[in-house]
Amino acid sequence: MPSSQRAAFLALVLQQMHSPYRWNAKGTRDATTGQRVFDCSGLVTWTLHQVGGPDWRATHNTDRLWAACAPVDFAALLPGDLVLYHRAGAPADAEHVMVHVGGGVVVGASGGGRATLTLADAAAHDARVKALPHLGYRPDLMGFRRLPFAS
Numbered sequence: 001m002p003s004s005q006r007a008a009f010l011a012l013v014l015q016q017m018h019s020p021y022r023w024n025a026k027g028t029r030d031a032t033t034g035q036r037v038f039d040c041s042g043l044v045t046w047t048l049h050q051v052g053g054p055d056w057r058a059t060h061n062t063d064r065l066w067a068a069c070a071p072v073d074f075a076a077l078l079p080g081d082l083v084l085y086h087r088a089g090a091p092a093d094a095e096h097v098m099v100h101v102g103g104g105v106v107v108g109a110s111g112g113g114r115a116t117l118t119l120a121d122a123a124a125h126d127a128r129v130k131a132l133p134h135l136g137y138r139p140d141l142m143g144f145r146r147l148p149f150a151s
Contacts (some may be wrong), residue, residue: 006080007148008051013080013107013129016043020119021112021127026057030119037119038109040097041065043129045081048147058069069145077144082114083135086142094142104134 020030022037027046031038038046041147043055044065060068066084079102087095112127122128136139 001068002096005051005053005151006078006147008149009047009053009149010080010101012050013043016047016129017041017107017131019109019129020122021109021116021125021129022118022122023112023114023116025109035119037122038129039112040109043109044097044147045097052150054127062094062097065097066145067148072146074144075137078146080147082140082147082150084145085138085140087139091140091142095140096138100129100130100135100144103132105128106135106137107131112145113151116129 020035020037023039025037025039026042027036029039041060041062045060049055049057065082072081077100079100081100083098083100083106084094085096087093098106108128109129112122112125114125116122116125
């Protein structure tokens with residue numbers, strides 16, 4: 001049974017659906033539109049902090065999430081666990097993170113990378129918080145991690 005903090009984390013991640021992606025954004029509001037903007041690790045760290053977890057926004061990117069969170073086997077994967085992907089040609093270098101929501105579906109801020117610095121860039125690249133139908137939507141699946149939920 002998912003913990004109450006895990007359930008709140010997952011619900012809040014899902015509430016951010018369609019929020020724009022901006023490289024290096026950690027949930028701040030865009031000055032023009034008022035929308036929250038995220039990159040992949042920013043969505044995870046902002047949401048974790050909102051539900052009472054540690055404030056990792058300034059210190060944790062995707063590599064740091066890989067290193068700091070507990071490993072999880074595929075068979076033990078729960079909704080709210082992290083799915084990480086490595087940099088092309090560098091299987092030990094975490095580059096992208098998504099949140100498993102169940103049934104192999106992942107949700108996260110995706111689609112832009114460093115080329116996505118403005119809302120116009122995000123629109124042009126379909127870069128936003130979105131759902132993808134399976135864990136292996138990218139060929140560079142690295143593994144799974146569990147956030148330090150307290151309850």
